[in-house]
Amino acid sequence: MTHPAGAFDRQTLALTACVWAVHFFFNGALFTLFIGSHHGWDVQLARAICTLLAAGQCWLAHLLLRWRRQVTFGFLMAVLLSTIPLALVQTGLGALVFRDVAGIGDPWPGTSELALDYLGYQWVFLAWAGLYVGLSHALEVRARDARLAEAERLAQQAQLAALRLQINPHFLFNTLNTVAGLVALGRKEETEATLQNLSHFLRYTLAATPAGFATVTDEVGMLQRYLRIEQVRFSDRLQVRYQVDPASAGAMLPSFALLPLVENAIKHGLGNSEDGIAIEIGACRDGNSLVLWVENDADAARVPREGFGIGLENVRHRLAVMFGNEAVLRAHPVERGWRASLSLPWMELA
Numbered sequence: 526m527t528h529p530a531g532a533f534d535r536q537t538l539a540l541t542a543c544v545w546a547v548h549f550f551f552n553g554a555l556f557t558l559f560i561g562s563h564h565g566w567d568v569q570l571a572r573a574i575c576t577l578l579a580a581g582q583c584w585l586a587h588l589l590l591r592w593r594r595q596v597t598f599g600f601l602m603a604v605l606l607s608t609i610p611l612a613l614v615q616t617g618l619g620a621l622v623f624r625d626v627a628g629i630g631d632p633w634p635g636t637s638e639l640a641l642d643y644l645g646y647q648w649v650f651l652a653w654a655g656l657y658v659g660l661s662h663a664l665e666v667r668a669r670d671a672r673l674a675e676a677e678r679l680a681q682q683a684q685l686a687a688l689r690l691q692i693n694p695h696f697l698f699n700t701l702n703t704v705a706g707l708v709a710l711g712r713k714e715e716t717e718a719t720l721q722n723l724s725h726f727l728r729y730t731l732a733a734t735p736a737g738f739a740t741v742t743d744e745v746g747m748l749q750r751y752l753r754i755e756q757v758r759f760s761d762r763l764q765v766r767y768q769v770d771p772a773s774a775g776a777m778l779p780s781f782a783l784l785p786l787v788e789n790a791i792k793h794g795l796g797n798s799e800d801g802i803a804i805e806i807g808a809c810r811d812g813n814s815l816v817l818w819v820e821n822d823a824d825a826a827r828v829p830r831e832g833f834g835i836g837l838e839n840v841r842h843r844l845a846v847m848f849g850n851e852a853v854l855r856a857h858p859v860e861r862g863w864r865a866s867l868s869l870p871w872m873e874l875a
Contacts, residue, residue: 533664540660544653546578549573571626575619579646582611583653596662604658610651613648617641651675672846679843680779703758719757722750729811730781738777740874741808741817745769748787748806755791762801763791770809776816777872779847785840786819789856793863794821802862810871818866820859835858837865844869 549572586607590600616639700723706717729747739747745767752765787804794802802823809816837856844852848870854867 528805533591533661534587536660536664537591538584540656541580541587541653544649544656545755546575548579548649549576554700561649567621567626567628571623574622575615576586578618578622579611579615579649582615583650583657586611587657596658596665600661601658604654604706605651608647608654611650612643612647615646619646640680649771663852671850674859676843677744677845679839679846699758700754703754707757715757717835721756722753726750726754737780738872739780740774741769741815742774744778744780745808748783752787757796759801762795762798764801764803765806766803766806768807769805770807773808773810773815775873776808776810776815777874778817778867778869782840782844783817785837786867789865790819790821791862794823798823809869813871815867815869815871816866818863818864820862820864822862823828840867 552572586604589609591702592602619642620639624628700719704716704719726747729743749765749767752763756763783806787806790804791804794804802821805818805820805822807818807820819870837854841854844854844867851870853868854865855868856863858864
């Protein structure tokens with residue numbers, strides 16, 4: 526479902542009740558107008574039973590149809606085609622009810638009589654089906670708007686978190702301290718490169734759209750600048766390799782979705798390794814999905830950890846809001862080290 530099941534059930538129940546209540550009173554008014562009789566209680570009881578049975582059939586149809594994920598042409602056709610067996614069943618039930626409750630109708634009604642009853646029920650089921658599809662679409666749009674609003678809020682939080690990382694006194698102190706050390710050693714080229722990487726990194730964050738997407742190329746480029754700074758800080762203790770399939774370079778992903786994975790790899794990898802680590806950043810296409818991963822090779826990093834941690838949990842929640850069950854975040858030990866991976870619906874720039 527693309528919208529809350531509880532709200533959908535309640536509104537469908539109200540819709541069904543309204544449609545068949547209107548049918549009950551409108552049909553009764555027509556009988557009174559053309560026949561000039563209000564009928565006896567037995568006929569009214571039979572009509573009420575038939576109305577409840579029809580409403581119950583609509584509710585059962587809803588329970589069978591609500592498993593679908595979104596309103597599509599296939600869903601529309603399924604709803605419309607379902608009215609045919611519903612009307613057929615209701616025709617048979619109506620004939621039995623009027624015969625046994627009101628004593629109206631032959632033991633074996635003729636084909637023409639049943640056909641008229643069928644047409645009478647069919648148009649009401651079609652009206653219900655049209656309104657049901659409209660309700661489904663309206664709730665889906667409302668749920669999508671709510672998800673987008675929530676995704677924008679989370680994206681803004683993610684950008685603010687990235688900004689706090691970049692201007693965090695500890696981060697800046699370490700970076701500037703590294704630059705000062707390079708200057709003292711007379712390593713002019715490394716000093717300039719580090720300052721340029723820091724400048725580009727900050728500029729990318731400030732220019733990014735809070736709720737927007739970026740290409741794999743742009744995100745990996747941002748990570749390269751970030752990691753070059755970290756490599757200068759940690760020297761030979763941090764090695765980085767990239768396994769980005771060129772075919773995935775133009776694929777889209779939420780901005781800053783990979784940065785928390787890289788931070789985790791460095792934090793847990795270097796924090797538990799005396800010899801240093803190598804980090805691998807990869808991206809490829811798998812069918813209709815974009816798969817991205819960040820992996821370190823620190824044996825100590827394979828120690829089981831409870832949950833995702835704050836950074837990865839924020840990423841998981843953000844992806845759940847933006848893509849629902851179509852996006853998956855996994856974090857698990859591998860043969861040597863730890864891997865965090867994302868699987869997202871494949872998207873490209875139009």
